Amino acid sequence: MAANAALIGFDTVWKSYGQGEAKVHALAGVDLAIQRGEFVAIMGPSGSGKSTAMNIIGCLDTPTAGTYSFMGIDAGRLDRNRRALLRNLYIGFVFQGYNLLPRTTAAENVELPLIYRGAPARERRDLAMQALAEVGLVGREHHTPAELSGGQQQRVAIARAIVTRPTLLVADEPTGNLDTARTHEIMELLTRLNRDLGLTIAMVTHEADVADYAERTIRFLDGHVASDSSKLEVA
Amino acid sequence: MIWETVRLSLRSIRRNVLRSFLTLLGIVIGVAAVIAMLTIGSGTTAKVKSDIAKLGSNLLVVRPGRPASTGGPGGLDQAVRPLADKDVAALVAHLTGARAIAPASQKQVRVIFGTESLTSGVTGTDSAYLDARDWKLVSGRPFSDSETRSGTGVCLIGETVRQQFFGAGEPDGEIIRVNRTSCKIIGLLEPKGYTGFGQDQDNVVLMPLAAYQRRIAGNRDIDNIYVAADDRTPTTELQPRVEDILRDTRRITPDREDDFSIRDMTQIADAMASATTTMTGMLGAVAGVSLLVGGIGIMNIMLVSVTERTREIGIRLAIGAHEKHILIQFLVEATVLSLLGGIIGILIGLALAGLASAALTIPFAPSPAVILLAVGFSALIGMVFGFFPALRGARLDPIDALRHE
Numbered sequence: 163m164a165a166n167a168a169l170i171g172f173d174t175v176w177k178s179y180g181q182g183e184a185k186v187h188a189l190a191g192v193d194l195a196i197q198r199g200e201f202v203a204i205m206g207p208s209g210s211g212k213s214t215a216m217n218i219i220g221c222l223d224t225p226t227a228g229t230y231s232f233m234g235i236d237a238g239r240l241d242r243n244r245r246a247l248l249r250n251l252y253i254g255f256v257f258q259g260y261n262l263l264p265r266t267t268a269a270e271n272v273e274l275p276l277i278y279r280g281a282p283a284r285e286r287r288d289l290a291m292q293a294l295a296e297v298g299l300v301g302r303e304h305h306t307p308a309e310l311s312g313g314q315q316q317r318v319a320i321a322r323a324i325v326t327r328p329t330l331l332v333a334d335e336p337t338g339n340l341d342t343a344r345t346h347e348i349m350e351l352l353t354r355l356n357r358d359l360g361l362t363i364a365m366v367t368h369e370a371d372v373a374d375y376a377e378r379t380i381r382f383l384d385g386h387v388a389s390d391s392s393k394l395e396v397a
Numbered sequence: 398m399i400w401e402t403v404r405l406s407l408r409s410i411r412r413n414v415l416r417s418f419l420t421l422l423g424i425v426i427g428v429a430a431v432i433a434m435l436t437i438g439s440g441t442t443a444k445v446k447s448d449i450a451k452l453g454s455n456l457l458v459v460r461p462g463r464p465a466s467t468g469g470p471g472g473l474d475q476a477v478r479p480l481a482d483k484d485v486a487a488l489v490a491h492l493t494g495a496r497a498i499a500p501a502s503q504k505q506v507r508v509i510f511g512t513e514s515l516t517s518g519v520t521g522t523d524s525a526y527l528d529a530r531d532w533k534l535v536s537g538r539p540f541s542d543s544e545t546r547s548g549t550g551v552c553l554i555g556e557t558v559r560q561q562f563f564g565a566g567e568p569d570g571e572i573i574r575v576n577r578t579s580c581k582i583i584g585l586l587e588p589k590g591y592t593g594f595g596q597d598q599d600n601v602v603l604m605p606l607a608a609y610q611r612r613i614a615g616n617r618d619i620d621n622i623y624v625a626a627d628d629r630t631p632t633t634e635l636q637p638r639v640e641d642i643l644r645d646t647r648r649i650t651p652d653r654e655d656d657f658s659i660r661d662m663t664q665i666a667d668a669m670a671s672a673t674t675t676m677t678g679m680l681g682a683v684a685g686v687s688l689l690v691g692g693i694g695i696m697n698i699m700l701v702s703v704t705e706r707t708r709e710i711g712i713r714l715a716i717g718a719h720e721k722h723i724l725i726q727f728l729v730e731a732t733v734l735s736l737l738g739g740i741i742g743i744l745i746g747l748a749l750a751g752l753a754s755a756a757l758t759i760p761f762a763p764s765p766a767v768i769l770l771a772v773g774f775s776a777l778i779g780m781v782f783g784f785f786p787a788l789r790g791a792r793l794d795p796i797d798a799l800r801h802e
Contacts, residue, residue, distance in 0.1 A: 222715060222795050243719050250717020261712045261799065265412060275716040277401060322716070 168195035168231075169330065169362055170219055175228035175238075177214050188214040190385035191228065198329070201356040201363045203373035206382030213334070215382060216366050220253055220332040221245040233329065250278050254323025258335035260315040262307040268294060268318045269303040275326050293325040294318070297351060313344035317351070324355060331355070333365040337372055349375040399729070406730035409702070410737070420698040421738035423691025424778065428742025428771050429749060430684035435767045436750035438677025440759040442670050447760075449666030455496075455626040456529065456662040457636055459484075459643065461618075463654055478647070478656050479618035487646040488622065492638055494630030497528035500606055502620040506613060508602055509574040510562040517558055519575055519602045521609020529623040537569050537584025540605050548607025552580040555599035556588035575602060578612040591758070632661045688774070691738065692782040699731050699786035710790050711798025724791040731783020732776050739775025743768055 172194035179186045188211045196202055196219075206212040217223035218230050221237050222245070230238035237248060249255075254275075262271045272290040281289070294303055297317040307315050316336060323331055333352065337345040353375050355361045365376060373379050381389040410417045462477040485500045492498065503520040524539040526532075534553065544551055552575070559568050568582045580602070589598040610617050626635045636659050643657055703710070710723055747763055754761035 217796055220715075246714065246717050246719050249715065255715050257799070261708070261715075263709055263712065274713070278713075278717045278719065278722055283401075326717075 167197075169198045169200075169233060170194070170196040170364070171229075171231040172215075172218075173229040173231070175215075175218065175225040175230055177211070177218065177223070178226045187385050189218075189225070192385070192387055194380070194387060194390075196362065196364060198362055199356070199360050200378060201353070201376045202365065203376035203379045204364060204366045204382065205368060205370075205373055205379060206388070207368075209384075210382040211385040212366055212382040216332060216334060216364065219330075219364050220255060221248050250275060250326070252329045254326065254328040254331045256316070256319050256323050256331065256333040256336045258338035260307070260312070260319045260339075262315055262318055262322075264308070265306055267304045267306055268299060268310065268321075271307070271318055272322045272325050274322060279326070289325050290321070293321040296324065296355075297321045311344075312340050313347060316340065316344075316348055320348070320351060320355075324359070324361065327359075329362060331361050331363045333363060335366055335368070337367070337369070345369075345372065399725075402726055402729045403733060405726065406733045409730060410734055416698065417734060420694050420734060421741065423694035424688065424735050424738030424775055425691075425742040425745060427684065427688030427691040428739045428775055429746035430687055431681055432743050432746025432767065432771055433749040433753065434680040434684050435677060436747065436761070436763050437753050437757075437759070438673065438680065439764060439767075440750070440754050440762045441757075442673045442677070443762055444759040445669045445673055446666055449662055449669065450531075455630075455632050457624040457626070457632055457639060458660045458662065459622040459624065459639065460620070460658050460660070461656070462658060463656060479620075480622055480657065481619060482617065484643055484646055485619065485622055487642050488624065488639065491642050492624070492635075494627055494635050494638065495624050496627040497525040497623070497625045499523055499526035499529045499623045500619040500621070501526060501623060502606065502609055502614055502618060504613060506576050506602075508558065510571065513562050515558060515561045515600070517555075517600050517602050519604065519609065519613060521604055521606040521613070523606055526603065526623065529625040531625075532589070533587045535585045535587050537582070539584065545605045546607065548605050548609075548611055550578060550580045550608055550612075551583045551604065553584040553586055553603040554582055555586045555601040557597055557600040558602060559585055573602075575604070576613050578608075580604060580608075632663050636661060688778060692735070692778040695731055695735050695779060696782035696786060698734075699727060699783050700789070702730070703727060703786045703790040706790075707793060707798045707801040710793050711795050711801065714793065714795035715799060720791040723793075724787045727787030727790050728780060728783050731787065732779035735775045735779030735782075736772070739772055742775070743771055746771075 172192045174191045174193060175189050176187060176191055177189040179188060192215065204212050204216060214223065218225060221232060224230070224238045229236060232248065233252065237245065240248065263274070269287070269290045272293050273286040276286040276289060291303065294300065297320050299314060299317050299321065302310060302314060310318065336352070337348050340348060349372060352363060356363050367373050378392045380387055459480065461479045485498065488498050499522055501520050501522040503518055505516055506519040508515050508517045523545045527539055537553065539553070540551060554568060562568065562573065568585060571582050572579050573582060586599070586601065591597055624635065624639055626632050639659055640655065644655065647656065649656060713723060750763065751761050
């Protein structure tokens with residue numbers, strides 16, 4: 163297994179909660195590799211460990227045992243501030259509930275990750291405008307989340323995630339709050355970003371037709387990878 | 398970056414105007430109380446000092462009778478021996494280091510002009526009195542030596558007496574009745590205002606000592622001798638010399654105590670000023686406690702703010718905010734909040750002190766040092782009381798924070 167060359171590598175990753183009898187293994191020795199440029203859907207029932215896996219992939223969480231490597235870095239052993247830096251530099255996040263700052267304009271929301279990079283105001287503005295243009299929100303820059311539809315809010319969130327030109331986009335149920343038409347639009351957008359920017363995408367979803375947009379689908383069950391199928395293999 | 402953070406905190410303060418205002422109130426009241434107390438206090442101190450200075454600077458006042466500070470039955474076991482002309486003469490003849498030496502006796506007496514009457518402090522003295530008490534004439538002239546010696550019926554009046562009798566008119570040359578004797582006004586004394594004890598220093602009539610003794614007191618006693626030190630001589634040096642000369646002329650043997658007392662007005666001024674300063678400090682400290690309460694208010698509201706914005710903190714952490722970014726954000730917010738309260742408090746405190754100064758007729762003496770201190774202190778309160786809530790926000794786990802509803 164070429165784990166070293168992979169963007170994301172799980173080497174017998176365990177994640178356990180609780181103590182003694184009450185101990186629960188959210189992940190029970192998972193091995194996994196995701197290459198640069200892949201668009202991966204992660205599925206599984208609740209409690210299957212998919213969310214835990216996503217948190218580890220996004221460097222928000224660390225394994226209890228085993229090794230998680232991100233870009234060849236042993237990210238599971240980094241302290242929280244180093245992981246924050248890693249997230250800021252290489253990872254973008256899109257959440258089910260959009261998670262935009264309320265009463266803050268779209269442009270300011272998109273600028274947020276750049277502030278933590280210490281980018282000058284002018285550069286931040288330019289990059290934010292560019293990212294908003296890429297997600298098709300020209301003319302909505304100064305709207306607050308309350309003035310935007312769900313689909314538009316998720317586009318702002320995607321612009322915020324890609325404004326730093328990350329290597330990896332972590333999407334947690336990105337279409338969970340959207341209707342079918344909006345879902346289709348957002349998935350088209352993600353597919354385009356994957357194809358045009360070479361952005362690696364790891365997306366949790368429980369909808370099969372959303373997962374269909376991805377090239378590869380990994381199913382979790384009881385803390386294990388139950389299946390890992392690529393469209394190319396199926397085809 | 399810091400400017401961004403300040404802007405951010407101003408926005409979040411504006412977002413909850415009412416809540417921010419209520420939080421500020423603690424700091425506002427605390428700072429306003431401290432500023433008002435200290436400003437009024439320093440005004441009072443200045444007032445007390447200038448009051449005493451109005452009595453005459455570097456002034457010793459000799460009175461008959463044993464000094465009160467030695468305790469004991471005082472004048473009860475023996476009649477108080479009054480001061481006499483020869484005591485004044487001895488001081489004039491032998492005392493060095495004095496600028497002016499003036500005897501004075503006084504009594505509250507009814508003064509009449511036309512149909513108006515006024516009970517006034519009538520003082521018999523000589524022309525050195527004005528010099529000893531640093532008192533100037535607005536118009537007219539002091540007593541001449543011959544008037545002093547012969548006890549002519551002439552007098553100098555204070556501003557209050559002038560107003561009562563003459564209104565806008567000119568008093569010089571008019572004749573007033575003092576007790577049963579008549580007296581020609583030859584000059585008007587410069588106004589001195591009220592003392593800190595509410596005594597009107599301008600309700601006075603001065604006349605030659607001999608005239609006072611003969612026509613009003615009916616005896617030759619002298620109530621006080623004012624001795625003003627010259628510029629080179631401190632009163633502490635002058636006092637023992639005065640004592641030696643008086644013991645000598647009054648033939649007090651070494652085994653007996655003084656039968657007169659010497660009060661040093663400079664020392665009294667210092668003592669009173671330091672008393673007001675102590676008082677001011679105490680009141681300021683009490684007011685300072687309310688600042689502490691205000692600080693706790695800020696801590697409380699910052700904790701609420703951190704809890705309320707847990708999700709926001711989660712988002713910020715997820716997209717790469719360092720712990721210190723969150724810490725700084727909330728610290729700056731708390732500091733801006735309490736600084737704002739401090740500035741409002743200073744303005745209110747100064748306004749209160751201004752009103753109080755006008756009401757109490759004391760000088761309005763705002764101190765830049767106190768104001769700077771208040772600004773610094775209110776910022777410090779924000780930082781100290783904002784630190785714990787900010788740290789709590791910074792230490793949040795991003796996963797839990799994002800899940801927070």
